[in-house]
Each structure stands twice: as structure tokens, then as C-alpha cells.
Amino acid sequence: MYRKSWIVIMAAAALLAAAAFLVGGPAWGIGGVYKPNSAKAASLTGLIGSTGSAQAFQAAPVSWAAQTSEVSQAVQASLVTPAPLAAKTAGSNAKTVYLTFDDGPSKLTAGVLNILNRYKVKATFFVLGQQAQHSPELIRQIEDGGHAVGNHSFDHNYDKLYHNFSDFWGQIKQTEEILRNITGSRPQLVRAPGGTYGHFDQTYFSLMDQAGYKVFDWNVDSGDSARKGVPASDILKQATESGGLQQVVLLMHDGGGHENTVKALPKIIEYYQAKGYSFATLTPDVKPVQFRVGGSIPQNRQEPSQAWIDSHITPNAALFDSRILPLALTAGGVQTVLNGGEYEMSGGRFMVPLRTTMERLGGKVSWNPDSGQAEVKWGKGRLMLRPDQGLDVHSSGNTLWVSLRSLLEGLGHPVVKVAKAVDGWQVKAS
């Protein structure tokens, strides 16, 4: 799985970027520009943006823009990290390198784990659902070694992933479910196949953020997937050209065909150890390194509807909430609250206990043992529910759990709004 050949960013793009930065900080402002490789490589990994207003890291020197032009000065000006922000984000002078391995697990992964173990360093593996399905034991080995597992989509197919956001989402959730079945937890870290540049538009960034995911690009590229058979010496060279970055997110691959990355790895680790870096896994608390929106993003994407966002994106964020918030429900003119523990989040759905919920709304539930169905009566609505009716209804002990959305819809009160406030969830139905 080799990424597209590198995109050459031209001075015009830099000018636009600088202008965008200078006119007042759009949400997806430019965090910095860096040039990881030698000047003659004539390629640029990407322009880094960050999702917040603050910058994620210190920019490395730029050497590619014409030094004498005003364009260059504007770009340089945009690279200066404001002092208070630098102080705030750096926290200390600690230098950290985040080794990341994409496209595995494969038959090379065990070798990578052995090396990491030998040097007692931790790394992050952005795995493919397809690969994880074939080698669940390797996913467990990664976890057991104290490394982090991130989501890298199911099959890495750009055409599918970057056609529409809902296709990308489908692969993220599919992979998440595979990993959850293996490890018992959902990965919150996501890396876009090929990186976000030229792939993510603002919708992709913002919906992934709203859904609770942390999307990580990189700021140093080992170049190990620039083409097939990149020699280990080249990988070592590029992996260590980090321009003095304090926080290095290093892109490498442990997918099939990357034997030379494994060969280069010991020397890469030794380099960063010698430079005084500590090694850590990425976590949701690490400020994401993200490329800016740009490049040849596919056109004519279908924007997800508000209804789709309400049912897929908004509830998803609760999956990564450490606290369980109360759920305030308004339906048919009645208001009630389900406290944490009185409802569940499952696959981005609110699942509620049928009898409790209906009684609170003033409805009635009766069980018909002959038909094996529960009958729900509420106002003019009437609904028959059978346990294990797909994903929407399941029984647990004596309780029938049902998707809140399906329940209300079935009773003629479709959900019109799902919102998350500081003090809890709000679900409004007609």
C-alpha cells in the first residue's frame, strides 16, 4: 500500500496559506510549515494545520521559498509561534518522539515489536481492520506490549474512503468494531490513509472531531512508502531529518513489503535516544498534528444530512466520554431524564430500557407470551417489539433494550434533535 507520490506544494499555495493565516485565524489555521527532506528532494510532506487556535509544535526552518521575496517574508512571519502559545503548548522542554507504524499488522509486526521491546520504547500502530481481522493475535501482542492501537480504516482504498464522508465513516466504525472485539476497547486515534492532505475537507475534519476522534497526521516522514524497496539507509536518513522538532510524530510502515523499515528501525531509535528524546505512544491528550485542508480533494462530495449527523456523529462522542452524562428526553410534550446507567451507548445509538422509558413518558408496555412480543402503547401510537430484532432491540435479563430513535419513530414521534451540553445529552422528538 503505497501512498500517492508526494505533492509538490508551490509558492502560490504557500502565499494563500500565509494570507489565510494573516487575515485572522480561520478554524483550520496554518500551524506551521516544515520541510523534512533535503532541498533537492523538491517535495513537501505537507502544510501542517491544527484543529485549535494554538499551534501544536514549533515549526522547523523553511528553505524552499524564495528568501528574498515578500511571499517568503509573509510565510516566515506566519511561522513565528506567538510566545504565550509556545510556552503553553510546550509545557516543558522535554523532547518526545512518537514512532508510528501504519498499514499493519502483517508478518513484519512481530519483528517490529521485538525491536521496540529490546530498546524498551513504545510506539503507536495505526492498523487496518482487514489486517486486524486476519491477525487478531498481533493486535493483542501490540496491546500487551504497552503500545497504542489506532484506526487506519478497513481496507485503505482511497477511492472508497474519500468518495464521501459516510464511506470513510463506515470503514472507521467497521474497523473500530473489529478492534473492540479483539481488545475490548475502541481506538480513539485515527490516521487517514495517505494522510489528510488532498483527502480531508473541512467536513471530514469537523465531523471526526465532533464524533470524538483524534486524527493524527505526522510531521516527519521516513519516506519508507515513497516507492517500493526504499533502502534502509534512505529510511534512516529521512526518519532522522526532524529539524530539531520538540515533538516528532514519525511516519513508518509495518505493512507487507516494508522489511527495510524493520532493518532501519534500531538505528532510528538509537538516533532519537542519542538526541535526548523520550519515546511515547500517542494518546487523545496529545495535541494532534494535522495537515491543512488542501490539494486535489475529490469534488462533488455529498454532504451528510443533519439527520445523518444527528444519528451517527453526535451520539458517537459519548463513547469516548469518561463521565456518563444524563440524557434529557423530550417527546410528545413530555420531559424526562435518564441518568447515567439508565441508558447505554451502543454503536453510536442510545439504547434505553423499554419499560422504564415508556413509563416515564406515560406509556404502557405489556408482554404477550404467546406471540413473544412486547406491546407498547403511548398516546395514539402502538408498537410491537420482538427481542433480538436486529441491532435495534435486544434483551438482557428481564429487560428489553431498544434504540431510542427507533422506538420514538415507531410511535410516531421522530427525533428532531440530539445535542450535547455540558450537563448532559438532550434528545428532542416531535
Ligand SMILES: [Zn+2]
Ligand atoms: Zn496507510
